[in-house]
Amino acid sequence: MTLHAVNDAAKRFGLRRGQSHADARAIAPGLASAPAEPAEEARALEALALWFERFSPLVAVDGAEGLFLDMTGAAHLFGGEEALLREILVRLEAAGIKACVALADTPGAAWALARYSQRRMSLAPAGGARDAIANLQVEALRLDEAAVRLLARFGLQRIGDLYNLPRAGLARRFRGQEGLALVRRLDQALGVEAEPLTPQRPPPDYRAWQVLAEPIIDRDGVAFALPPLAQALALQLERDGQGARMLALDAFRTDGRVVRLKAGLSAPSRSPAHLLRLLKEKGLETLDLGFGADALMLTALAAEPLAGAQTELAGDVRLAASDNLLAGLIDRLEAKLGEGAVRRPQGVESHLPERSERWLPAGPRPPEPICADPGRPRPLLLFDPPEPVEAIAELPDSAPSRFVWRRAAHRVAKAQGPERLSPEWWRPSPAQGPHRTRDYYAVEDDVGRRFWLFRDGLYNREDLDRPPHWWIHGVWA
């Protein structure tokens, strides 16, 4: 057992990371420790990475305890580089997170400065990375242990010691992968070799951003701050002729967390009123603002081309207008009732009733039918899956004369059938056994109610493993 992390009090005793737990207990007998939870830490770091999107759209998680922010061209938004670093420190402090920050030309140099400069805040001016890291230990180059040991044997302790060595010799001296890794890390730190960052979330193309003077703590505050954001986003979308298909509202909380509200649109839209209404339907009150949020971000996660509104030349003008109304309606219903609550049917190529139509998530345009009418009378309401009934019928294949469904007995007055539907053998067979033929009967009881019954399995042919059974599949008008 080794120490995974130590707090200030423990540091005063001289404890450090990686020390064995037994040693630490010997040094500080009153040591209180708890098992490390790397998974939990990783989750917390990812959450923190999202929160850092308030500074830059490109935030990457680095290892178990670091974050990279690409601040290219964005520092002036926060009053300069130094002010930016200070703001990050202050905000993290307020959220109870101790951190060291560094800003440099390359991720490698910033990494080295943040960890090995012994300062909470370090800033390498543009073009000054080479000098800024020259005095740091070679470990700051993100090397593995073997390489560090080897460098120590040669008496190379500072990064600056490596600057004057011939690169070819350096790579050769450290044979194989290690040599290459050393040169590469050095090049990355000095900006000779590019080091791309993998963002935690892909940066959105369209985002509107609002920092609030006072943290907001309830939905009314959010509702008040939203309209300018929606306007700004709509402007960006309009400039590019796009419409949002997926909308996200992020609230950056003061405690270093981000809460997000997502809403999908059935058709691209950039009308601020519609976007606002959609978010409100989705439930602003579901955003858990904690002790307050001091920044809001509205992004279009997915956008699609949206041409300027044009009424159809040949088509029905009223119909074109109702398409827009319908798209708006579907969005509002789905935002409130949940994804997939609004559906439209599509005829499908299958003669089995339950597979002969699909209910697709609705869009303003109906789905293209895949096949035509089955050509046989079909009931108005379908039970899917079918419900079992107890039926009395003449063997082997007559319509039932009586049946009991949901504990009510029905006497059959009229019946028509069978309509024999053979199974779709090319599909995986059901759990209870092989595929069986169905004989469908339209029956009417003596009160005039019409049912669609079927017998599953043919007598003498498909009844080896289990006897045929009767089911009700639908009711007619």
Place this chain on the structure above:
Amino acid sequence: MISALSMPAVLPDPASFEEVAAAEPQDVASATAFAIWRALQAAQDKDDRRPVALIVTSAFQNERGRLFGWGARQLGLEHDRILLVRARREAEALWAFEETLKSGAVAAALGVLDAPSFVATRRLDFAARAGQAGALVLRAKPCGDLSAARLRWRIGSAPSAVHPLDARAPGPSRLTAELARSRDGKTGFFTLEQDHETGRLRLAAGLADHGLAAGQDNARRVA
């Protein structure tokens, strides 16, 4: 029994807000068919090609079955005009019903509601007029509570007409529609039959002899 009752020649014109209740829960399919027919009639009169929305609760779908598009098609409601909205609870269904009606995007909306309050039905009425849509409340059981519906129907199943080819088979579907209450005080009792050509409902001409109402059927008979 039925023929003893007076049978007015025509049904009242579709109103902006009607209530269609099944006489018994097992008549829900007949009530649904009637409601769809009323909605389509109203839309056809105005040459309205907007979709028709059906708002159901999960409980209703599990209990009474879900709409089968091919069956609805035989009543004249094509696949491309159906919009099915599924709500978890009745309160949500009521909200969705009102929202759908006033959106102006649908020609009519059928909402399955068990017990809408009078205020709720008033709101539905306003929403229907705002969106120029027909509102039809579909109920699994009739109830004498207050409602703002202009026409209140009670739908029952009736034995089908004689099948033209096979006497033992169910013929064209029939249902009974009782106009229990209307704004202008008229009531009535109608027997409707599904036309085997168009699939739409129509007033059954007589109990013993079907088809006298339509001219084309006469021609066929003569031929």
